[in-house]
Amino acid sequence: MNPSVDALRATFGSAIGRALESCGDTIVYVRGDALLQVLAWLRDTPDQRYDYLVDVTAVEYRDRERPLEVVYSVRSLERRVDLRVKVELDPEGDLAVDSVVPLWRGADWLERETFDMFGITFRGHPDLRRILMWETYAEGYPLRKDFPLRGRFSRAEQVRQALAANPEAHYSMEELSIAEAYGELAPEMKERLRRGERGKLAGSE
């Protein structure tokens, strides 16, 4: 068992739930409202130094009684230690946790993917929108257990909606890497970007 678990219990008390070891990795359950403080503490405390966020993902079990889990894999590159932190969410309730983008900038797309596939909202995420499916995708969240393998709509409706999508609208202005050249763009291009624009750009509006 990873000694960080005992240190977490000593610091956060009842906010830390059960811990278990699986295939050599330590998994520790954390209450949702304490998640941000726990991860910040793991990252910044000198003898912990979990400085690298490996992945953010989620699990839904086939057993409908079990809660959804949001999984954070953190690693200390200096100490060469891994830790997996999980938050349980009630599938009937509000599927929301705090975003960890303020701690790790790299969590941005990981949380967007988890939102896209599971419908979990990350509070405080700077640009929470779909990343794999297109933004107007209306069939739901594909990795949820109640999602049919072939989608909810008929194939013809899926084709119709896909063909109606605007390919440029998938990207924010930042992703198109032309934010700095925006002033020099043709008016028509600006208009197209404005229609597809969802992300926030520093200094605009």
Next chain:
Amino acid sequence: MKRVVETKEVAGQNPNYLLAKFQDLVDWAVNSSRANSLWPMPFGTACCAIEFMATAASRFDFARFGMERQAYSPRQADVLICAGRLPFKLAPVIRRIYDQMPQPKWVISMGACASTGGIFDNYAMVQGIDTIVPVDVYVPGCPPRPEGLLYGILLLHKKIKGESLFDRVRRRDEQPLDDRGLRLPPETIDEISEPFGNSVHQFRSA
């Protein structure tokens, strides 16, 4: 030329003139030029694109069949080769590429995924690109070997040589999207999107 009416020998030499219908002569000239100098627009999304590259490279070399120049701009291409699976997110992209290609244009669907969706019978994948753009030649395989693609290209040559400038019926129209934004009636799309829908009405046992 198949439809030569008459050839004559003069003074014991080989036939040195021939008689044919003017239409056949024009079709022969036009179609041979088109078929023997196709400019392919590769649309590679998966492992089929690797086989496509092998087909383009020295060992198989589809330049031998007139595809010397690959067109990386759809506006200078004759034949769109979709090599690999097509997710719904790319459907408007391939449709726009197809719309940008000048007439006459042809489409080769390379591999199981492009032709039918293949093993990806799920929410994210187009079940055959013929629901998005009209397809002339389907090349089966997962992925097809370069010989398979070359055979498909030769079949396309055959098809092009059978077209006629004067007989519009034998030429495929552009098939624009209808007011629903679809190329085919919805029932047809549902039907061919079923498992094995492109071949027979047959369902997987599971």
